[in-house]
Amino acid sequence: MEKSKIAVVGGGTMGNGIVTVFAINDFSVSLVEISEDLVNKALKNIESNLSRLVKKGSITEEKKNQSLQNITPIISIKNTPVDTDLVIEAVYENKDVKLSIFKELHALIQPSCIFATNTSSISITELSASIRPDKFIGMHFMNPVPMMKLVEIIRGYSTSNETYEKIKAITLSLDKTPVEVNDFPGFIANRILMPMINEAVFALMEGVATAEDIDTVMKLGMNHPMGPLTLADFIGLDVCLAIMEVMFKGFGDSKYRPCPLLRKMVAANKLGRKSGEGFFKYN
Ligand code: NAD
Numbered sequence: 630m631e632k633s634k635i636a637v638v639g640g641g642t643m644g645n646g647i648v649t650v651f652a653i654n655d656f657s658v659s660l661v662e663i664s665e666d667l668v669n670k671a672l673k674n675i676e677s678n679l680s681r682l683v684k685k686g687s688i689t690e691e692k693k694n695q696s697l698q699n700i701t702p703i704i705s706i707k708n709t710p711v712d713t714d715l716v717i718e719a720v721y722e723n724k725d726v727k728l729s730i731f732k733e734l735h736a737l738i739q740p741s742c743i744f745a746t747n748t749s750s751i752s753i754t755e756l757s758a759s760i761r762p763d764k765f766i767g768m769h770f771m772n773p774v775p776m777m778k779l780v781e782i783i784r785g786y787s788t789s790n791e792t793y794e795k796i797k798a799i800t801l802s803l804d805k806t807p808v809e810v811n812d813f814p815g816f817i818a819n820r821i822l823m824p825m826i827n828e829a830v831f832a833l834m835e836g837v838a839t840a841e842d843i844d845t846v847m848k849l850g851m852n853h854p855m856g857p858l859t860l861a862d863f864i865g866l867d868v869c870l871a872i873m874e875v876m877f878k879g880f881g882d883s884k885y886r887p888c889p890l891l892r893k894m895v896a897a898n899k900l901g902r903k904s905g906e907g908f909f910k911y912n
């Protein structure tokens with residue numbers, strides 16, 4: 630069977646990981662970014678992802694080079710190939726930005742193409758309402774994508790069974806484990822994870838303990854591989870805040886209110902690893 634042609638829109642933290650995984654599994658994948666600098670930055674990160682896998686003995690040097698050849702860098706959405714079979718959008722966690730990108734893609738790409746979003750929390754139903762709703766789905770990869778087995782597959786109100794089955798099959802072909810989820814704010818992963826991270830930020834803000842000690846308690850006391858504040862830095866504090874906002878608005882329940890310290894740090898551009906500083910400092 631011929632492999633689907635993939636396009637990943639956004640080559641940031643998640644996009645470059647998603648491209649890496651498709652390329653290793655011999656899909657032809659277009660990497661769409663907004664500028665030459667950003668597409669080159671994403672390609673560099675993909676090369677590092679692949680080199681790390683070579684070092685670990687998961688793939689050979691030859692496989693790394695083959696994988697890189699499966700990737701076509703593309704600048705600007707308007708140059709996305711018309712005959713793409715599956716688009717995966719991985720841009721900022723902002724509903725209006727995602728909607729405008731999908732509208733542009735809808736006008737451009739063949740009608741049989743499935744649109745998937747890697748959103749962490751935004752309603753699939755709302756994103757898909759005026760854009761091929763039966764061929765629209767959530768495909769929520771976990772960070773770092775090459776290492777993490779889970780993909781939450783989220784059905785919008787009108788997602789067809791055919792679309793769901795195709796995405797489930799593609800996910801399995803990437804050697805990932807799909808979990809079917811209905812469309813509620815934050816789905817499963819972030820509905821449970823983000824309130825824990827937010828509570829850790831409240832504990833820090835209230836002076837209950839230092840950032841190091843909060844993380845130590847969760848690592849040694851709960852056997853978490855990473856403390857919640859280190860994890861927040863890894864995910865990106867802007868992404869964490871955006872997810873909390875979606876759940877706060879979506880459920881209308883004060884238990885999802887974002888911690889003021891989280892807001893303040895995002896306003897100060899202390900976004901975690903990607904900006905060099907969050908709850909901890911990075912080189
Ligand atoms: P990011 O900020 O690292 O990357 C976003 C990228 O999108 C940037 O490189 C930007 O240049 C690009 N972009 C913006 N507009 C574009 C356009 N019009 N065309 C092409 N590219 C464009 O963000 P991220 O952390 O990778 O998050 C992306 C999505 O994945 C969000 O919806 C987020 O909620 C979700 N997500 C994030 C994580 C995480 O741990 N960071 C985990 C799972 C899901």
